[in-house]
Amino acid sequence: METGVKKEPLIVLAGPTAVGKTALSISLAKAAGGEIISADSMQVYRHMDIGSAKIMPSEMDGVPHYLVDVLEPTEDFHVVRFQQMAKEAMREIWSHGHIPILVGGTGFYIQAVTRDIDFTENEATPYRRELEALAQEKGGAYLHGLLAEIDPESAESIHENNVKRVIRALEFYHLTGQKISEHNEQQRGRDTPYNLVYFVLTDERERLYARIDQRVDAMLAAGLVDEVASLKAMGCHRDMTSMKGLGYKEILAYLDGESTLEEAVEILKRDTRHFAKRQLTWFKRERDAVWLNKKDFAYDEKKILVHMLEILQEKAITTGDRGAT
Numbered sequence: 213m214e215t216g217v218k219k220e221p222l223i224v225l226a227g228p229t230a231v232g233k234t235a236l237s238i239s240l241a242k243a244a245g246g247e248i249i250s251a252d253s254m255q256v257y258r259h260m261d262i263g264s265a266k267i268m269p270s271e272m273d274g275v276p277h278y279l280v281d282v283l284e285p286t287e288d289f290h291v292v293r294f295q296q297m298a299k300e301a302m303r304e305i306w307s308h309g310h311i312p313i314l315v316g317g318t319g320f321y322i323q324a325v326t327r328d329i330d331f332t333e334n335e336a337t338p339y340r341r342e343l344e345a346l347a348q349e350k351g352g353a354y355l356h357g358l359l360a361e362i363d364p365e366s367a368e369s370i371h372e373n374n375v376k377r378v379i380r381a382l383e384f385y386h387l388t389g390q391k392i393s394e395h396n397e398q399q400r401g402r403d404t405p406y407n408l409v410y411f412v413l414t415d416e417r418e419r420l421y422a423r424i425d426q427r428v429d430a431m432l433a434a435g436l437v438d439e440v441a442s443l444k445a446m447g448c449h450r451d452m453t454s455m456k457g458l459g460y461k462e463i464l465a466y467l468d469g470e471s472t473l474e475e476a477v478e479i480l481k482r483d484t485r486h487f488a489k490r491q492l493t494w495f496k497r498e499r500d501a502v503w504l505n506k507k508d509f510a511y512d513e514k515k516i517l518v519h520m521l522e523i524l525q526e527k528a529i530t531t532g533d534r535g536a537t
Contacts, residue, residue, distance in 0.1 A: 240313060328405050
């Protein structure tokens with residue numbers, strides 16, 4: 213972007229799953245004149261409320277939300293589509309005179325927007341089709357093992373169940389000879405085209421893991437099994453992008469008779485803790501991120517919010533109060 217050209221404002225509120233982003237994002241939006249774009253790969257889907265910990269309309273407190281409840285579970289959703297939809301939402305929010313606030317834990321999705329990553333090379337290749345066939349034949353764990361051999365860092369950050377990202381990493385190495393982990397690091401070095409403040413909310417690991425376990429228990433009590441059973445009855449199956457999310461694939465395995473409910477729940481809790489760890493690893497690589505450890509603010513959300521608003525004022529990207537007290 214040329215020197216002197218005004219950059220549009222953009223706020224990010226990221227952090228690991230179950231850390232408490234949703235409540236803080238509402239307070240931030242009301243105080244800073246923002247509207248929220250969900251940077252979550254599951255909340256975009258209709259009929260998937262419990263397992264995705266989706267914000268309900270009653271919780272939004274009048275703050276507009278985008279990319280929530282907009283796709284059917286049968287539809288594909290990936291980073292390129294997210295980037296396109298998020299940019300459309302950002303343009304609409306700016307037209308209202310408000311500030312877009314990207315909220316979520318999907319670091320790659322957020323980076324695609326904040327660094328304006330170019331995905332024009334994303335056309336399918338014959339090698340990608342070979343890998344997809346290999347995944348069908350030998351399973352995601354086999355492909356993940358291939359990735360671990362050539363790019364251990366990527367294998368650490370990408371779960372073996374995320375077959376699309378594993379394939380993308382293998383394909384990238386095949387086409388360029390470069391590790392995709394190195395490529396992602398270079399992308400992080402790109403200048404953002406926005407006047408950006410990137411907040412990361414975090415907590416002490418023991419407390420975070422306890423919150424994860426409590427959230428899973430609450431999801432079960434709220435009817436997660438019935439929600440997944442309903443999706444299965446609609447024709448949703450494990451090969452769909454929507455059903456690969458945490459909470460859905462584990463319960464689907466139980467419904468398919470591959471595990472007991474107790475085993476499925478323990479796997480879900482374990483994999484969610486591992487996911488939170490990978491999220492934190494990703495966010496730690498984001499340069500210029502402003503870390504908000506809840507312990508440092510004595511777990512007082514008002515203190516966290518005041519600190520955030522001070523930083524936003526320094527960057528001159530607040531538009532005024534929309535009704536916060």
